[in-house]
Every structure is written in C-alpha cells, then in structure tokens.
Amino acid sequence: MKSTPEQINPQVQWLEITDANTEQRLDNFLISYLKGVPKTRIYRMVRKGEVRVNKGRVDVSYKLVLGDIVRIPPVRVAEKNADNIIVQPTLKYSLENHILFEDDGFIVLNKPSGFAVHGGSGISSGVIEALRQIRPQQKFLELVHRLDKETSGCLLIAKKRSILKILHELFRGSDIRKTYLALLVGQFQRKKQLVDVPLLKHANNDLERMVTVSQAGKSAETLFTRLQKYQDVTLVQAAPKTGRTHQIRVHAAWLGHPIVGDDRYGDNETNKAFKKRGYKRLFLHAEQLQFAHPVTGQALHFTAPLPDDLKALLDHEKPL
Template sequence: MKNKHSDINTIIITNRNLNQRIDNFLNSKFKKIPKSFIYKILRKGKIKVNKKRVKPLYKLKINDEISIISSYLYNEHKTISNIKKNKVAFLNKLILYEDDYIIVINKPSGVAVHGGSGLSFGVIEGLRSLRSNCSFLELVHRLDRSTSGLLLIAKKRSALKCLHEQLRNRFIKKDYLALVHGIWPSNLKIINAPLKKQISLYSSSRSMVYVDINGKPSETYFQVKEYFRSTTLLKVRPITGHTHQIRVHAMHAGYPILFDGRYGKNSLDNQIDLGLNRLFLHAHALTFLHPKTGVMTYLEAPLDTILIKCLTNLSLNKIKI
C-alpha cells in the first residue's frame, strides 16, 4: 500500500511472514537491491516498523506496519552506484581470478568488504558497480577492513550455495600470514578458545571480541615460518571462522599481531621501526572446490609493498631457535 500524500510505501505483515527476521523479509522482497544496502538503510532508520527504528534481527509480528521511503530505497541506491564507479575502478586491477561463477581479488588493507558504519561502499558494492551487467554478486566470506588478501565472490546463486556448504563442512582452507610480537613457542600449534562478541553501546563498528567460556567454540592452527629478533612470522589457519578470530587468539596467547589497533599493544609497536603502518595480517592462500567443475582450486595472493618492505627489513635480524 502506497500513501498518496507521500513517498512512503507501507507493508502490513500477515501470518505468512510471522516471526521472519526483517532483514530476510526485505532481502526477499527487494531482490534487486543489494543486501548491504538494505542493512545500511535499516541501520539509518529509513525503514521503520510501527513508526519505530528496528534492528536487522527484529522478528516480524502479525499486523506490523513496515514503512519504506520508496524513492530513497531506489534512487539513493542508484545514485551511490553511479558515483562510485570512478572511485572503485582500482578493483579491476586486484582481480586474481575470474570466470562465469566466481571472482577472487587481493583485497588491500583499509578497504572494507561492504558498505555501512559510515562507509558509502565496500568491495562488493564496487564490483556491482563495475559489473552492472552481472545480475548476481555476493560475498562468500568476509575479511576485516584492516586485513588484506584473498576474498572470494560468487557470481551465481548456485555458486554461493555450493561455497557456503563447503564453508559449513570446513572444506575451504584459508591460510594467513601474520607477524606477531615476541618469540612464538614452536610447540604452540593450536589455540582452542571460545569467543564472544560484545557490541559497543556507541558504535557497532567498534565491537570487540573476547575469549569467554560462554562464547562460540573457536579453533585456530598456528605454524612458525620464521623467527626474527623480537617478532615471529606465522602461517595461520582458522578452523572456525568467527569475527577477529586470529587477532584475538594471537592476543590471548600473549603474542599480539603487529599494528593491530584493536587488540594489539601500541607500546610494542612503537618500539619497532619497520616502515609498517598497517595490521600485518594477510589472507595468503585459499583452497576450495570449484562450484561448477568440482576441481580442487588453489590460489595465492602476493603481499603488498608495505609488508614486503617490512619482511625485508626484518630479514637482517633472523634468528634460529
């Protein structure tokens, strides 16, 4: 139902959608609008239920009135899509692999995977802008904004379903390179510590994750690659895939990742002059079954110049243990 005196579209919830999450309801109803944009306008309060702002997890009740400003929903999204093309053209140069089913890019540190929390766009919105003829583009998994490396995107719904199933069954292997403070014990190979996320009262973008006995089971494998005078280069493989998992597990072990602004130690970072100004965590390798052919696929993402320079500087101080 559309209000004749405004641009507000009102939807009345019936028994058919009882207890459905509002984010899932909206994503199903407005399939041509990217999910990230739906979440963004929900957070901004541009979509209201019974004239009140609600969270994406809100479960619908019978006779709930959902109010949507139609022009904002479509025109604002169209505007964002148009203005960012010249800003996201660099993404084309980061593509390591692409076919009819998937795209794999080497995401830079500092670039978010999706818009929201003050960001007008991220990798997925940028790719949708650059691939306007592609009717389907969705993130298979996520990377922290400060983490660089391999990011997998599905170009077909069937591919997304297949890859998500592989994630659930732990068929997809993701290997990271992390540089941590201190001399990591060679016998410390597994950290199995439950994690719990705590949302900030002031900003969801500043949520923190803690080791908590009541948290979600979380497991990470660590392997020493090289020792330096006061740091260790690790190969890391998360078995579960929770928010900030590697960063929190490294901190929990007592060896925080260099230049981790959220879980690291500034006092330690300030003692090291390596030309580094970003988190040293890089999604280095990805192994998965191709969603169409079923062929085992292995991809690597090279380090950026900042991380290469850092390791070059450190190579002068290698040690053996």
C-alpha cells in the same frame, strides 16, 4: 548536496523464505532486501522485536529456514543504486588489477588493505559496491565471506546465487581451507599451536564490533604454525578452523602475541614503534584459499602474493 529520494513502505510486510534464501543469516537477508536502510537501523529493528520470524523474536545471526515467515515493519528506505554510490577511484583501479581468478560462477580477488568489503557503519562504499559499478552488466555480485578492512588477500565473490549457496555450504562444512600470514609481537616459541577457546561478539557504545574470549561465546579454533623468528617479532601461518569475527586477531592476543599493527586488540607500544618506522597497517594477509570447484569438483588452490608494504617490513627485520 543532492538529497537522496526516499520512499516509505506504509505497511507491515510478511515474507516467506524460499530456497534462494535458505540458510542465510537474518541480518544479511534484511540488508540485501532493505537496500538503502542503514545497518544500524536494521540491527535496531531486530533487537527491538520489530522484525520477527514466525511471530517470534530472533537474533540477527538466526539462519533462515525454508518456509519461515519474516515480519518486516514499515520502514523508510533510501532509494539507492550502484550508479549514485560514490566509489573511490583508487579502489576501482585496485580491483581491476587484483583479480586472481574468474569464471562464470565466482571471482577470487586479492583485496587490497584499507578498503572495506562493503559499505555501512560510516563507510559509503566498499569492494562489492565498486565491483558493481565496474560491471553494471553483471546482475548478481555478492560477497561469499568477509575480510576486515585492514586485512589484505583472497576474497571470494559469487556471480550467481546458486554458486553463492554452494560456497556457503562449503564454508559451513569446513570444506574451504583458508590460511593467513600474520606477524606476531614477540617470540612465538612453539612450532605449532592449536588455540581452542570460545569467542563472544558484542558491540561497544559506538556500535563498534568487539570480540572477547568467553565461555559464553561460540567455539573457535585456530592453528598457528611458526614460519620465521625475528629479533622482536615472529611470522606465522594462521589456519582458522572456524570463521568467527576477528578470530585470528583475538586468538593471537590471547596467546600473548598480538598481531603487529592491530589497533583494537594489539600492543600499543609495539604499534607506536612500528608507526615511527612508517608502518601503519595490520599485518594480516589472507594468503591462500583451497576448495573444490562448486560445479566441476576440481581441486582449486589460490595464492595471493604478499603486498609490497608487508614484504618491505619483513626485509627490515633481522631473522634468527
């Protein structure tokens, strides 16, 4: 195997934050700036205080402010580019055939289940790396938000930094409406239910992200609307009013109705039963995105069709 060339920046760097990176999370800024450095190394540098902002320690979730001075320690950087990242051919093919909308500023993609949105944590590449390979002439391609690996559906990708900033502002102001389809274990009795419980994000010993309901966490709200009751499961629409990690999955589990196929927060016995029937994925689909166009202000509404495997599962359930 050909080794990846490396270079070492022997000096501490002091970077002043400009308009282009204002309001960006520190971890996202570092991941973008230190291309080739593993995410685990970046998070460790922040945790140990090797990375500082205005000479002080900060959390990886810190939002950068215009004029902030970021200290970056000497670090070994693997010289990577889009050409030498190995991307699965099936992912490239899927992306080319799953674009719902595209203009000069952004892309709306119907992300297939089973593909991460970006590489890292043992994953060599994801959706964004594949897009950069497919479109080498496109100088800027960045994720506007994220979806879990097993979640399918609407994913926004910016083609300009100016558009990325506007879309981030829309997300922060709750001006982008996202709705999901989820199949919950058991009978969901209420027609509508708003879950408003805080969520705390942490990592286990394998650096795997975990989220729990905790008063020490951040506020999180999800509105669940019952769409169809089946014999043992219920199809719901989930509309998150906040954008916390694993929010819908944890809120559903907290209600006592975890999502079918959720290996992290779900019901093991139910998951085993569905796997015996050949169904092995998380039933969570980002069905709709609604927001104003970042340039024209036109109202936009995108819908990602339910994937065939999810349709097939519902077709085999008995509606009540």
